[in-house]
Amino acid sequence: MSRPEFAIVGAGALGSILAAHLVRSGRSVALLARGQRAQQVREQGLRIKGLSEIATPVEVLTDPSQLLEAGALIIATKTPGSEQTLASLRHVRLDRALSIQNGVMKDELLSQTYGRERTLGALADTSGELLASGEVLFTRNVNLFVGELDGSMSETARGIVKAIDDAGVRSTLMPDIVSREWSKFVGWIGFVSLSLTTRAVTWKFLSDPDAALLIARLARELASLATALGVMLSDDRAILPLKSVLDGTEEQAIAAVQKAGADYQAKAPEHRMSSLQDLLGGRPLEIHETLGYALRKSKELGLSLPLLASFYSLVSAIDRTRER
CATH class of the missing domain: 3.40.50.720 (NAD(P)-binding Rossmann-like Domain)
Known part of the structure; x- marks a missing residue:
């Protein structure tokens, strides 16, 4: 042609x-x-x-x-x-x-x-x-x-x-496209991880205090990888208000995630992550190329991301054992 x-x-x-x-x-x-x-x-x-x-x-x-x-x-x-x-x-x-x-x-x-x-x-x-x-x-x-x-x-x-x-x-x-991609990725990892493990609509897991804490801690782990790679992060186009999540106390980070949950509840109450749609639809999950990629890069750099590693194992098990 x-x-x-x-x-x-x-x-x-x-x-x-x-x-x-x-x-x-x-x-x-x-x-x-x-x-x-x-x-x-x-x-x-x-x-x-x-x-x-x-x-x-x-x-x-x-x-x-x-x-x-x-x-x-x-x-x-x-x-x-x-x-x-x-x-x-x-x-x-x-x-x-x-x-x-x-x-x-x-x-x-x-x-x-x-x-x-x-x-x-x-x-x-x-x-x-x-x-x-x-x-x-x-x-x-x-x-x-x-x-x-x-x-x-x-x-x-x-x-x-x-x-x-x-x-x-x-x-x-x-x-600054690389910064924008990573700024979204840092928050997106937590959204995906909690979406797949709770199977809840987005605003519900963002609003839960324990889920919000896990999302904040995952974001901080991923931010350490971005820093090691020399990538600058910003709130611009990030899925979460990164400054509040990364620089404040854990209580401030939880509050920032829960505020994002309130915004989703008000503006998109039925929103579900595409990863959850894939899970419920019996389609392959985008975890090895996302969570798995971050873990592989961290190992190359000698970084430890224990919470991400735990979620990767859990979500991988969910992917393997579910009905398709």
């Missing part, structure tokens, strides 16, 4: 939202999908509702070897199997690659595959839900933050971000 401006890997909610908006805006897009979802999109096109109403055909590829080159490659799959996915796409010639997956391991994998100079960091405050009908409900369009890992503001990255933003998915080029 000819060189598409965008190649998007994964036809779940976010991959479909990005592909549909880019196609509607006149951009050339190749969507890599598998199995029933690939057939569904070929037959019915991409159908988006909610914040946008789009129905559009898109070029669908099922064999990664069919994609030889692309302007921007966007990884929009779940994290399990990422290394195998990238191995099948190592041959692709491209300008930049970015991933909108959870966690921070994604940047390392992309850098190993295409080089750090061709890898963009990304942090999505964008969400949707793939419905059984094949439609995608577009529910949140705050911002897709993108940036060069070295903090530069290249024209290539600027063009990619502008194309996505002009298409209707809000996107901003940021020089």
